[in-house]
Amino acid sequence: xxxxxxxxxxxxxxxxxxxxxxxxxxxxxxxxxxxxxxxxxxxxxxxxxxxxxxxxxxxxxxxxxxxxxxxxxxxxxxxxxxxxxxxxxxxxxxxxxxxxxxxxxxxxxxxxxxxxxxxxxxxxxxxxxxxxxxxxxxxxxxxxxxxxxxxxxxxxxxxxxxxxxxxxxxxxxxxxxxxxxx
Amino acid sequence: xxxxxxxxxxxxxxxxxxxxxxxxxxxxxxxxxxxxxxxxxxxxxxxxxxxxxxxxxxxxxxxxxxxxxxxxxxxxxxxxxxxxxxxxxxxxxxxxxxxxxxxxxxxxxxxxxxxxxxxxxxxxxxxxxxxxxxxxxxxxxxxxxxxxxxxxxxxxxxxxxxxxxxxxxxxxxxxxxxxxxxxxxxxxxxxxxxxxxxxxxxxxxxxxxxxxxxxxxxxxxxxxxxxxxxxxxxxxxxxxxxxxxxxxxxxxxxxxxxxxxxxxxxxxxxxxxxxxxxxxxxxxxxxxxxxxxxxxxxxxxxxxxxxxxxxxxxxxxxxxxxxxxxxxxxxxxxxxxxxxxxxxxxxxxxxxxxxxxxxxxxxxxxxxxxxxxxxxxxxxxxxxxxxxxxxxxxxxxxxxxxxxxxxxxxxxxxxxxxxxxxxxxxxxxxxxxxxxxxxxxxxxxxxxxxxxxxxxxxxxxxxxxxxxxxxxxxxxxxxxxxxxxxxxxxxxxxxxxxxx
Numbered sequence: 192x193x194x195x196x197x198x199x200x201x202x203x204x205x206x207x208x209x210x211x212x213x214x215x216x217x218x219x220x221x222x223x224x225x226x227x228x229x230x231x232x233x234x235x236x237x238x239x240x241x242x243x244x245x246x247x248x249x250x251x252x253x254x255x256x257x258x259x260x261x262x263x264x265x266x267x268x269x270x271x272x273x274x275x276x277x278x279x280x281x282x283x284x285x286x287x288x289x290x291x292x293x294x295x296x297x298x299x300x301x302x303x304x305x306x307x308x309x310x311x312x313x314x315x316x317x318x319x320x321x322x323x324x325x326x327x328x329x330x331x332x333x334x335x336x337x338x339x340x341x342x343x344x345x346x347x348x349x350x351x352x353x354x355x356x357x358x359x360x361x362x363x364x365x366x367x368x369x370x371x372x373x
Numbered sequence: 374x375x376x377x378x379x380x381x382x383x384x385x386x387x388x389x390x391x392x393x394x395x396x397x398x399x400x401x402x403x404x405x406x407x408x409x410x411x412x413x414x415x416x417x418x419x420x421x422x423x424x425x426x427x428x429x430x431x432x433x434x435x436x437x438x439x440x441x442x443x444x445x446x447x448x449x450x451x452x453x454x455x456x457x458x459x460x461x462x463x464x465x466x467x468x469x470x471x472x473x474x475x476x477x478x479x480x481x482x483x484x485x486x487x488x489x490x491x492x493x494x495x496x497x498x499x500x501x502x503x504x505x506x507x508x509x510x511x512x513x514x515x516x517x518x519x520x521x522x523x524x525x526x527x528x529x530x531x532x533x534x535x536x537x538x539x540x541x542x543x544x545x546x547x548x549x550x551x552x553x554x555x556x557x558x559x560x561x562x563x564x565x566x567x568x569x570x571x572x573x574x575x576x577x578x579x580x581x582x583x584x585x586x587x588x589x590x591x592x593x594x595x596x597x598x599x600x601x602x603x604x605x606x607x608x609x610x611x612x613x614x615x616x617x618x619x620x621x622x623x624x625x626x627x628x629x630x631x632x633x634x635x636x637x638x639x640x641x642x643x644x645x646x647x648x649x650x651x652x653x654x655x656x657x658x659x660x661x662x663x664x665x666x667x668x669x670x671x672x673x674x675x676x677x678x679x680x681x682x683x684x685x686x687x688x689x690x691x692x693x694x695x696x697x698x699x700x701x702x703x704x705x706x707x708x709x710x711x712x713x714x715x716x717x718x719x720x721x722x723x724x725x726x727x728x729x730x731x732x733x734x735x736x737x738x739x740x741x742x743x744x745x746x747x748x749x750x751x752x753x754x755x756x757x758x759x760x761x762x763x764x765x766x767x768x769x770x771x772x773x774x775x776x777x778x779x780x781x782x783x784x785x786x787x788x789x790x791x792x793x794x795x796x797x798x799x800x801x802x803x804x805x806x807x808x809x810x811x812x813x814x815x816x817x818x819x820x821x822x823x824x825x826x827x828x829x830x831x832x833x834x835x836x837x838x839x840x841x842x843x844x845x846x847x848x849x850x851x852x853x854x855x856x857x858x859x860x861x862x863x864x865x866x867x868x869x870x871x872x873x
Contacts, residue, residue, distance in 0.1 A: 207799055211541065218548070218563075227560035236824035239555045242817045243562055246548040246809075253541040260537075288590040288794050292787045295586075295766060299774055299783055311767055318763035322593050329760065336764055344771055348421050353778070 202270050202278035205261040212254040219247040294318065306355035307345055308373040312337040345372060379723055380730025388429045393731055396436015397738045401746070403437065404444025405754045406761055410457045411441035413588050415701050416580040417768045420777075427709035428727045434705060435728075438698055439491065439735045442678050443743060446483040448754035451476055456754070459641040462649065462673035469665030481612035482667050483674045484743050486623060489616065490675035491736045493627040494634065494682035498689075499729050501635075503718050505690035510715035514822035515833050517691070519843035521816045524637035524693050526847055528808055530854050531636075531643060538801045546809020547816070549574045557821070569781035576704050576810065578782040581772045582789025583803050584697070585765050590794050592762025615667060622652045622668045623675055630676040634683025637695035637808075641680045648672045682732060689713050689725075692815065697804040700811040 218225075226240040235241070270278070294317065301310035315333040319325070344350040358369045384390055399418075403409040414437050422430030445456030449464035450471055467479040512520070525543060532539035552563045553573030564570040616623050626648040633644035652672045653662045662669050684695035685702075692713040694700040706713060711724065718725055743750075773786040796803050827833035835841045 204799055207795065215541075215545075221563070225563040225565065227558070227562075229558045229560070233558075234825065234829045236821055236829050237557050239558060239560045239562055242813070243548060243551045246544045246551065246813070250541055250544040250548060253537050253544065257537050257541065285791075285795050285798070287594060288587075288791050291590055291593065291766065292790070295769070295783065295787060298767075298770060299780070302770070302774070311770075315763055315767050318593065318766065319760065322759040322763065324757065324759055324763075329757075332760065333763075336767070340767065340771075344421070348424075350421065350771060351778075 200278075200281070201261065201265055202275055203281040205258070205265055206278065206282055208254065208258040208261050212251070212258045215247060215250045215254050219244070219251055222247065291318075294321075302355075303353040304355060305357050306369065306373050307350075307352045308337060308341040309355075309357075311340055341373060377726070377730055380726035380728075383428060383723055383727030384730055384734070386426075386429070388426060389432050389727065389731070392425075392429045392433040393436055393735055394738055396433040397440040397735055398436075398742060398746075400437040400440020400442075401444035401739060401742060402440075402750060402753055404441030404456050405447040405750045406756060407448055407454050407456050407754070407758070409761055409765065410445070410588075411438050412584045412697055412701075413765060414441070415698060416577075416584045417765075417772050419580065419701060419705060420577050420772045422705060423708050427706075427711055428724055428731075430709065431702070431705055431728065432731050434702065435732060436735060436738075438681060438702075439678075439732070440739050442491070442681060443484060443487050443739050444750065445677075446480065446487065446674060447747065447750055450479045450483060451751055452755060454754075459645070459677050460673070462645050463670055463677075465663060466666050466669030466673060470667075470670075473665060475665075478612045478615070479665075479667075479670060480747060482616055482670045483612075484740055485613045485616045486626075486671040486674035487678040488736055488740050489623055490627040490630060490678035491682065492733065493624070493675075494631050494679040495729065495732045495736070497631045498682050498686055498732070502686050502689045505686060506715040506718055509691050512691075512839065513837070514819045514826065515837055515840040516843065518816065518819035518823045519834060519840050519847065520691060521693060521812060521819060523843055523847050523850070524687070524695070525809075525812060525816065526850055527637050528805055530850060532802050532805070533643075535800075535802055536854075539805045542796075542802050542805035543809040546806040546811075547813035548809075549579070549806070550810050550813030551817070569779065574810070575777070575782060575785060577777075578773050578786035579789045579810065580701060580704075580807060581769050582786040582791075583793040583806060585769050585772070586786055586790030587793025587797055587803075589762045589765035589769065590790065591797060592758045592765065595758045595762075612667065616671055619668050619671055621655060622671050626652065626672045626675040627679045630679025631683040634680035634695070635686050637684075637687055637693055641677055644676045644680050645673055648676050689717065690715075694808065694811055697807050700807050703811055 222240060222244055226243055228240065229238050294314070298310055298314040301313065304310070305313070312334060315337050316330065319329050319333050345352070354370050358366045361369060384393070399414065400411065403414045404411065415434050418434060418437065422433055425433070441457065442459075445460040446463050446467070447456060449455040449460040450467040453464050453468040453471075455461045455464045463483060467483060470476070470479040509517075528543055529536050529539050550573070552570055553561070554564070554571050555562050561571070629648050630641075630644045633647065634641075649662075649669070649672050652668055653659045656662065656666075656668050658666070658668075661667075681698065684699045687693045687695055688699045688703055690713070692703065694703045703713070711717065711721065769786065770783075773783040774780070793803055823833055824830075833840075834844050
């Protein structure tokens with residue numbers, strides 16, 4: 192079983208190396224359109240394309256060798272169908288963070304709507320529920336964490352955040368208070 | 374003496390003193406939480422220090438930096454889970470002692486070794502940085518360019534077994550550093566007319582993405598990580614003086630840690646390996662190594678704490694960071710318009726004095742804090758991983774959006790969070806990306822200047838003595854690495870043949 196896991200990792204690693212090599216070559220091919228050339232009378236060492244081309248050339252070479260090494264290893268002991276299937280499942284796992292990234296973007300959106308404290312509270316509670324931490328203990332821990340973050344960043348360090356839309360609905364004094372502290 | 378009085382004068386500023394204490398406490402706590410650590414915390418706190426006075430901001434981050442090195446020993450000793458990767462050796466040596474009911478003794482050995490290693494390294498920093506900076510005042514662009522190239526090669530060589538991956542990561546970081554408006558002719562590189570890319574790739578969102586967001590995702594997608602609270606057994610002060618029974622191991626590990634720490638990109642792992650090998654050979658009881666040896670803990674912790682201050686030496690003297698944390702520190706220095714190098718010691722001696730004094734006193738603050746707070750920190754060390762992940766992702770907002778208010782920054786951070794997550798999954802090194810990002814402009818600028826003065830003639834790098842020595846060192850390093858690799862492969866083949 193351990194061997195299977197190792198083999199599926201090899202396929203996944205090869206796929207990753209392939210992606211890295213493809214991206215680095217793509218960036219290298221973009222070089223003529225993505226950089227300019229300096230005046231003709233200036234030395235070659237001043238050319239704007241020099242550093243990107245040098246770094247990308249080494250990047251491509253390193254990725255290509257890594258890819259070739261993985262390919263040769265895989266050829267010497269070809270993967271079975273089940274192992275390849277496992278590798279695909281693992282590759283799908285690369286995109287698992289995207290779910291959390293969507294939540295993070297929602298958090299930023301909420302920040303301007305309901306303010307730092309409430310958006311932070313909501314975000315932490317949501318993440319805890321999503322990751323399976325659903326007991327009262329974790330709800331309280333999340334509340335405490337949101338409060339501490341507000342105290343440290345808003346009260347202590349005075350980090351600025353956009354004025355929340357919801358505070359506009361409050362009476363003047365309450366709006367000022369909430370805008371300043373929460 | 375006057376120098377330390379000047380340093381103490383800086384510390385009389387309440388904000389600096391508070392930053393030192395709070396930084397140290399935060400550092401110890403995050404160091405004790407597996408998955409949190411100094412890199413993640415500094416990445417998150419980095420932008421909040423931009424509005425502070427330079428010494429205050431840097432002191433806060435230094436506190437996190439130093440404190441975490443001590444704190445990472447706590448879970449390693451008590452629950453066999455290193456707070457950071459460099460505490461693996463501590464776990465290996467200290468956990469067997471904890472199982473024997475000597476947890477407190479193991480902890481006090483770890484703390485006191487860390488203290489000695491830290492103090493020796495800061496002392497080395499005080500005595501070596503200024504002479505090195507004075508030497509660097511004789512450097513021109515060719516010398517700086519070759520020192521920077523040497524540092525890059527060391528970063529690659531230091532990643533034994535992953536040198537190709539480290540090369541790819543380093544050059545990727547250097548490529549990222551070229552994006553934006555290029556200064557020589559004001560042309561754009563890889564911006565595709567996007568305004569947010571004109572000023573270059575922002576360092577802070579990349580750091581937060583690579584180190585904090587990727588770690589948050591790893592933690593949140595991990596299995597249930599809560600463990601039972603560890604029990605502290607034995608007497609706490611047992612090990613404090615015990616370390617002095619092994620002076621060779623203690624001081625030898627610290628000194629070797631300092632020497633290796635000065636070399637950019639090499640880091641704690643190699644220093645630990647080197648120290649472990651000779652300490653075991655010289656030990657009167659080598660059979661205890663790996664089974665709960667006090668000397669093993671001394672090696673691990675004295676080295677761990679000697680390397681970080683030593684990494685400051687090339688950073689302060691030459692502006693060359695050795696690892697991810699000094700690279701982040703360099704970013705803070707530059708934001709506060711503090712340019713490392715020889716002029717720093719003449720133009721801003723009060724800052725340097727304050728920095729040294731803070732680093733020395735920091736070790737005292739941390740050890741005093743640990744003497745009283747270990748019991749409670751041990752409880753934090755077993756906190757649920759998913760909760761830690763949720764907190765890190767929430768805190769990432771402060772660094773990515775709440776300090777710049779540009780929507781592009783969170784997107785950049787999330788993109789690099791994905792990159793960091795995938796790289797970690799495959800155990801690719803992430804740190805070289807950051808080092809490439811920080812070192813790229815230094816290398817490009819210095820190479821351009823050097824070749825400019827020689828009208829493009831490469832012999833400029835070998836026609837000046839210091840630069841020629843650096844070129845020779847680069848070739849020697851590469852040749853020795855290839856030879857060592859070839860020998861390793863040959864012995865592996867011989868071993869395989871003998872097994873077959």
